[in-house]
Amino acid sequence: MKARLFILIAATTALFSGIDYAASSDAAPADTSTLDLKQWGLVAIQDGGRRKPEDTFAKEKLIRITGRSAYTDKTGRKWSANDFVLSALLETHDWKNDPMVLVSFGKLKEQLGLDKTQRRFSFAQLAGSTELQRLANQAQALKRAEKPLDRVQQEALSVSDRLTLLVHLMDGSALLIIPAPTNEADAWLDPSGWSKYYSETQFAPIRIQLQTLATAYLNGDAFNFSRAANQLRDNLRALSPSIYPQERQLRLEYFYNHFEGFYQAIWCYGIALVILLAAHLRKRGRALQNIGIAVALLGLLFQASGIIMRCVIAGRPPVTNMYESIIWVSFAVSFFGMIFFARYRATVYLLAALPVTLIALLLVHQMPIAMPSSIDPLVPVLRDNFWLTIHVLTITLSYAAFALAMGFGHILLWRYARNPAAARADAPMHFWLYRVLQLGVLLLAAGTILGGVWANYSWGRFWGWDPKETWALIALLCYILALHGRLAGWWTQFGLAVASVVCFLAVLMAWYGVNFVLGKGLHSYGFGIGGETYVATFIVLDLLFVAFAIWRYRNGGLTVAPADEIEGEHVAV
DSSP states (O other), X not given: OOOHHHHHHHHHHHHHHOOOHHHHHHSOXXXXXXXXXXXHHTSEEEETTEEEEHHHHHHHHHHHHHSSSSEEOTTSOEEOHHHHHHHHHHTOSOXXXXXXXXXXXXXXXXXXXXXXXXXXXXXXXXHTOHHHHHHHHHHHHHHHTTOOOOHHHHHHHHHHHHXXXXXXXXXXXXXOOBOOSSOTTSOOBOGGGGGGTXXXXXXXXXXXXXXXXXXXXXXXXHHHHHHHHHHHHHHHXXXXXXXXXXXXXXXXXXXXXXXXXXXXXXXXXXXXXXXXXXXHHHSOOHHHHHHHHHHHHHHHHHHHHHHHHHHHHHTSOSOSSHHHHHHHHHHHHXXXXXXXXXXXOOTHHHHHHHHHHHXXXXXXXXXXXXXXXXOOOOOGGGTTOHHHHHHHHHHHHHHHHHHHHHXXXXXXXXXXXXXXXXXXXXXXXXXXXXXXXXXXXXXHHHHHHHXXXXXXXXXXXXXXXXXHHHHHHHHXXXXXXXXXXXXXXXXXXXXXXXXXXXXXHHHHIIIIIIIIIIOOSSOGGGOOOOOHHXXXXXXXXXXXXXXXHXXXXXXXXXXXXXOOOHHHHHHHO
């Protein structure tokens, strides 16, 4: 059975062109893996309330179905996202029986009777599961009643949505490439619904190019495929020039997708960290150190360019979801590290910043389902809200400062674990940590106050003990207590290093826990599921590391002297 969308197009077009489409489409499809799909990827499509290139649409849908931006089928062939979408439309591959639909949650697999060692299953296998259907229906009913869902129900609903998406890709109903005539708020249509907006004369060129495109794809004809895709885009723009996105917008987003600035930054940060560690171990590796700094700066430029392009494409700052907050915070961590390095000429700042940034970027790269990278429109509460934007950016910058302090604290605790006496004698290291914590407290206090201003503007009250507000306040009080206790002499320099690591758990709760674990409150636009195993593992290992450092410190034979004044440490620097 061929895709209904293209059968409809081909049957009508054959009257004009004399092409026997059925005969050509029944032949074995050519190898399409070598086709240049750029022109097809630049065709605009409406999806998720936004007009975007088909290239973005295809990548997002393939990730949503499989958890990967490229997919290797059961025969070993690797499919790009654009190739997959066209193949699903034309049914050149048996996608219904290919194990491609992601089911990652172990308890759900157990309840469905699936192999727990597998992560992906076929559409046919999952669609035939009565238990999955029961769980999805149950979850839908609870969702309509605005009642909470447990994790199994949430995952079942996600799997059901993946199956529905695959069906819509195969029948063509997800391909909303026919623009509305004049009103931006009107929905776009798939090619089978063209008559709602346009006459036969207006749509005829579109139909011809779609058939040419399909035939060229099936035949592996690179030249005619690219030409048909380019002409199709021009004809679609001619239908509604005021609504169709400008060419430069489509090309910018396509470039952003394939530039992969954040992925390039991961490589740069990783290489820079290795070089700087080697320079640190050599003690006098000045040339090696300069190379490491240069590579780290290159990574910072890659990440900055990715963030800037994303802001231009979205038309807003990165304030909407966990993915955007992580790429922004991780950038700010390295940026702060560079600023402090420039101020104090201490590479330890970069050695503290780069691992944090690297782990954060690797996390979002490896968890595309829990933290999708899609650029979505702002929810109503966030639109045209100056205070919200300032509040979120300030809060996330404070997270960056605390993350840098956490990295710095790990370095100090490792030094205490190796040689407590030498670590305690290094006054500059403790002073630098104190300065980073001061910056974080200043930003978090300002961000919390600005959050109250935004809450008053949007919800009519300055403070309401919402979970996000409460945990932001708890995090602020934890760090204020750490700084005040150090200044008052309640604990030593070592205590401040411990606090810089342990207090970050409060930030983690305010940042991740409220959105992904509690899932309650007025900040629902940031809610999500997934990643609990990674976060829990990090917390356990981190606390074990802190406990080990404390044990080494207490058994190092040190006599704890009264805490030095912070100003005295500044003089020592």
